[in-house]
Amino acid sequence: MSVMKILKDIDLSKFTSFSIGGKAKYLIYIEKEEEINQFFNFVKEKKMEYFVLGNGTNTIFDDKGYNGIIVRLVTNYINFLDPYTIEVSAGVDLSKFILTCLENNLKGYEKMLGIPGTVGGAIRGNAGSKGQEIKDNLISVKFYHNRELKTYYNEDCEFFYRESIFKNLKNVIILSAKFQLEPGDKNILLKEAKRIVDERNRKFPLHLPNVGCFFKNPIIQKDILPKNISKKVVQNYDDEKLKISAAWLIENVGLKGYKLNDVGVSNKHALFLVNYGNAKFSDVINLMNLIKDKVYKKFSICLEPEVELLYNKS
Ligand SMILES: Cc1cc2nc3c(=O)[nH]c(=O)nc-3n(C[C@H](O)[C@H](O)[C@H](O)COP(=O)(O)OP(=O)(O)OC[C@H]3O[C@@H](n4cnc5c(N)ncnc54)[C@H](O)[C@@H]3O)c2cc1C
Numbered sequence: 001m002s003v004m005k006i007l008k009d010i011d012l013s014k015f016t017s018f019s020i021g022g023k024a025k026y027l028i029y030i031e032k033e034e035e036i037n038q039f040f041n042f043v044k045e046k047k048m049e050y051f052v053l054g055n056g057t058n059t060i061f062d063d064k065g066y067n068g069i070i071v072r073l074v075t076n077y078i079n080f081l082d083p084y085t086i087e088v089s090a091g092v093d094l095s096k097f098i099l100t101c102l103e104n105n106l107k108g109y110e111k112m113l114g115i116p117g118t119v120g121g122a123i124r125g126n127a128g129s130k131g132q133e134i135k136d137n138l139i140s141v142k143f144y145h146n147r148e149l150k151t152y153y154n155e156d157c158e159f160f161y162r163e164s165i166f167k168n169l170k171n172v173i174i175l176s177a178k179f180q181l182e183p184g185d186k187n188i189l190l191k192e193a194k195r196i197v198d199e200r201n202r203k204f205p206l207h208l209p210n211v212g213c214f215f216k217n218p219i220i221q222k223d224i225l226p227k228n229i230s231k232k233v234v235q236n237y238d239d240e241k242l243k244i245s246a247a248w249l250i251e252n253v254g255l256k257g258y259k260l261n262d263v264g265v266s267n268k269h270a271l272f273l274v275n276y277g278n279a280k281f282s283d284v285i286n287l288m289n290l291i292k293d294k295v296y297k298k299f300s301i302c303l304e305p306e307v308e309l310l311y312n313k314s
Pocket of ligand 1: 017051052053054055056057058059073090091114115116117118119120121122123124125126127128129172173174175204206210211212213308
């Protein structure tokens with residue numbers, strides 16, 4: 001029988017791409033799905049809450065730490081069910097899954113190569129880039145909700161821009177998902193993926209710790225678009241709604257490059273907050289609130305964080 005791995009008193013800053021965070025009492029590694037019941041028994045015994053951590057590229061922990069158990073799925077399988085249908089475990093790196101698709105002449109996720117994080121994290125936040133989203137080729141998701149094993153089909157997952165039903169349920173552990181992709185040409189797909197990765201490397205401040213886009217691009221009804229927002233930074237989301245560039249809003253309240261202690265709005269890309277070395281969680285929150293206030297005052301638009309902020313409640 002395979003046994004889950006338990007570490008104690010771990011430093012959370014080592015497990016997120018923003019590189020801050022205090023300690024967590026326990027970190028559990030689950031390598032095989034059969035270990036999940038050991039984990040549930042452990043949670044019951046310790047009477048603590050838990051947080052599922054993928055690669056930590058969309059999560060910022062409080063410097064005061066997390067009063068609970070961190071669980072990481074390091075399950076690692078990519079199984080072809082037929083030439084177009086793949087079952088992938090949640091712990092697999094998204095880029096590894098996408099490269100497997102490309103190598104096998106399958107198209108649908110080539111524009112998402114370079115998004116760091118796991119397949120599980122991507123499903124929860126419906127990760128996407130350049131018009132492609134994880135929901136696009138997803139058939140179903142297998143997950144635990146409060147110890148009950150469930151399977152949801154795509155239409156049950158309530159996916160939309162950076163959202164899914166999993167964001168609104170507590171105690172969800174995504175185990176795996178099935179995807180079905182379209183045939184494509186490996187050479188063309190790899191070329192396109194490389195072009196996108198090169199663009200990401202040029203545009204994003206990857207030399208400093210960050211969590212990608214800090215805020216979601218706001219989506220508003222077409223008829224309430226404020227007059228002081230340039231049409232050039234607005235695109236149709238659907239028949240009734242528009243999506244506005246949050247980076248443009250932040251730039252246009254003069255905050256691109258702004259620094260608050262060791263946290264700053266990147267001067268390369270205004271939607272990225274960066275850690276200049278000794279960032280504190282309180283600085284992140286204060287800077288987030290300053291950005292939200294300024295954008296709201298000027299444009300009457302409320303920015304919502306895309307990133308998961310783990311406040312220590314004690
Ligand atoms: C440089 C950079 C560029 C980025 N570019 C993009 C981009 O282009 N598009 C985009 O969408 N995102 C982007 N991101 C953000 C991030 O990579 C994605 O949101 C990614 O999907 C997060 O995956 P993760 O495994 O790191 O999640 P984590 O940060 O570990 O977790 C995020 C949330 O998902 C939950 N979660 C993770 N795994 C599971 C699971 N198995 N079961 C249940 N819940 C789970 C966590 O509890 C948490 O609430 C970028 C980040 C960085 C640092």
